[in-house]
Amino acid sequence: MDMQRPLLTVDKLSVSFTMETGIVDAVKQVSFSMHQGQTLALVGESGSGKSVTSGALMGLLPKNARVDPSSQIHFQGTDLLSLPERVLRGYRGGKIAMIFQEPMTSLNPYMPVGEQVAEAIRCHRDVTRQEAMEETLALFERVQLPEPRKRLRHYSHEFSGGQLQRIMIAMALANKPDLLIADEPTTALDVTVQAEVLSLLKEIQAEMGMAILFITHDLGVVRHFADDVVVMCQGEVVEAGHVDKVFHSPEHPYTKMLLDAEPKPGEASEKPQAPVILDAQEIKVRYVLKSNWLGQPSEYLDAVKGISLTLRQGETLGIVGESGSGKSTLGRALMQLLPFSGTVSFDGRKLGDMSARERFELKRHMQMVFQDPYGSLSPRMTIGEIITEPLTVFTQMTKSERIQKARKALDEVRMDPTCINRYPHEFSGGQRQRIAIARALVSEPKFILLDEPTSALDRSVQLTVLELLKDIQRRHHIGYVFISHDLAVVRAISDQVMVMQRGEVVEQGTPEQIFDHPQQAYTQRLISACMMVEDAA
Structure with missing residues (x-):
């Protein structure tokens, strides 16, 4: 140096x-x-x-x-x-080259990735298209992209997040910055x-x-x-x-x-045996990949393969696994947001035995907080309109009653109730996620599915949101299913942890059992990778 x-x-x-x-x-x-x-x-x-x-x-x-x-x-x-x-x-x-945070939005969806990297080479050096493509192939091999020659002709939507980031690294290194x-x-x-x-x-x-x-x-x-x-x-x-x-x-x-903003493991404590709020048995989700000329499915992807789980009132079940493990698909099946086979019972009643009207009314008690607070809140609606929307759908409350409930929900998530007439773009990411939580709380649910609710947030904001969720759970005895790839966050909030790989549960137990004494090789690899990132990068 x-x-x-x-x-x-x-x-x-x-x-x-x-x-x-x-x-x-x-x-x-x-x-x-x-x-x-x-x-x-x-x-x-x-x-x-x-x-x-x-x-x-x-x-x-x-x-x-x-x-x-x-x-x-x-x-x-x-x-x-x-x-x-x-x-x-x-x-x-x-x-000077740059790798951006979100590779999916940094790549042109209409051009094969090989052409995009070759274009970066030809913009700065006098080489033929064939020479640029050969250099691109060498770069794809260098960043360990699977099947590099075949991948030259693929488009960005055909890659995982990790593979896209490798392509962005290859593009950044193309001219040896x-x-x-x-x-x-x-x-x-x-x-x-x-x-x-x-x-x-x-x-x-x-x-x-x-x-x-x-x-x-x-x-x-x-x-x-x-x-x-x-x-x-x-x-x-x-x-x-x-x-x-x-x-x-x-x-x-x-x-x-x-x-000091790193999530700390929660203290193990014996909770009283609460009633089961959610019970799912043999949940399976299958996607059709290809159909024959008659339109009949000929190739499938089994995204969730017969998973069963139970959640008690006031408890948190953490679900972890890599992208593609099926954790978010399982969550959407529990929320009835996609077709599945198996049975889901809520508060002792099977959803399959309910009428359409009963299932609709049940949604008031089953709420969801999504990963992206920027995409899950309508930019055309005020905070008050966003939070009161579930009340408009599920109750006969007057407008003034709904506004009062919205103010109370904002106060619950420690936000100033006077901001009720402002729009989402006027808030930070952490504040938007609090607003999303307030929207889930306003209908007084018994269960909330939290799908990667803190992954886009700063560590200090993550910590605040986690403490907020635990405080709300203590006061209202809400059951959480918390889906995340961040092991530190899952350990900090969960009573039970489920580890998923390729649509199956490979290990399940208390946070202490999973994180301190993992039994399966896959769980050990996840925890080892987490330690490498946090302690040895």
């Missing part, structure tokens, strides 16, 4: 945005430097200015952004902020895939000698992946230094708060 001359120097970077409500200062006087081969982690919660900083480095800020004239970004001695767009384009994707910016590259991935992607990045970095600017809100991932860390809060750098110093001797209260 050349310690004499920094590869990148950011000096007093300030970025503001012109909004309808006025000027918003997103980044304030941020300074740091990087050397060749170094890994620098830029950490902080959503809204801290991390991604705006990386956008300024790449020249990818929106039109309403303004970079202060006194700001300087020097890359290999060149001030990037003074370059015209035509020249900057040569740096972007060539000398000196600096790789990785913006939350593992946030939406399973722990096993996270570990594989992080290991792959370190391996390629050692081989190519490039520097990595790693942007994340997950300090567990950073702990041993980075050499140095810069902590940002509300657009400012509040602490910076070697990763060991920052993690073991944090000085700023905000850094200490981030480090």
Whole structure:
């Protein structure tokens, strides 16, 4: 590593945005430097200015952004902020490459992935299409994409999240950049895939000698992946230094708060034997993959293979497993959101024996909180309209009565009831998830299915939401089925844990049994990958 001359120097970077409500200062006087081969982690919660900083480095800020004239970004001695767009384009994707957080939205759904990577090569180098495709094939092999030659012709929707992220890494490495910016590259991935992607990045970095600017809100991932860390809060750098110093001797209260925000295992306690609220027996879900020329199914995918479970009032059943294990499909079957075989009983009554009207009325007591708080709330409705919608459907309450219930639900999730007339875009991700929980609570349910409700949230916000859910459960004795790939979160909230793989239950027991004494090889691999991500990246 050349310690004499920094590869990148950011000096007093300030970025503001012109909004309808006025000027918003997103980044304030941020300074740091990087050397060749170094890994620098830029950490902080959503809204801290991390991604705006990386956008300024790449020249990818929106039109309403303004970079202060006194700001300087020097890359290999060149001030990037003074370059015209035509020249900057040569740096972007060539000398500086970027891996974005969500690969599905970063890739063109109308082009085969091989063509997209080859296009990135041809934009920066004078090579033929055939030469670019051969280089792309070599890159796909390098990032360990299965069946690389065949995959050149596939489209983005034909890949898993982990495979898409490998393709994005291949595209970023296509022109052998000196600096790789990785913006939350593992946030939406399973722990096993996270570990594989992080290991792959370190391996390629050692081989190519490039520097990595790693942007994340997950300090567990950073702990041993980075050499140095810069902590940002509300657009400012509040602490910076070697990763060991920052993690073991944090000085700023905000850094200490981030480090303390890891979900802690709940204390084991004997709960009184409550009545069974949900009982499912031999649940099977089968998808048709292909049909013959007569329209009859000829090929199936068994997504859920005869799973049984019981949930008692006031208890939480955590369901974990990698993407494709069938956990979300099982959850949707329990909620009657897709066809399935088997029996589901709620509060002692089989759903199959109920009339259509009875099943409709039952939905008031079976609610769901979805993974994405941005997509599950209508942007055209106020918070009050969103929360009171279940009451409009299931009750005969007057408008004033519904509004009163909505205010009470907002108070339950520790939000100001006066925000009832605001819209979802005016809230942060954590606040939106609280609103989604308030919507589920307003009809006074006995059971809530929580499908990855914290995966898109910062660790500190996750912790707040988990404490909120446990507090609500204690007060109202609601049963939860909590689906997640985040093992730390599941351990913190669950009374029982079910581990799924390929549509089957491979292990089940208390959190202590599953996490401290796993019996099955698959469970051991999941926990080992989680430890690698959090403790050794």
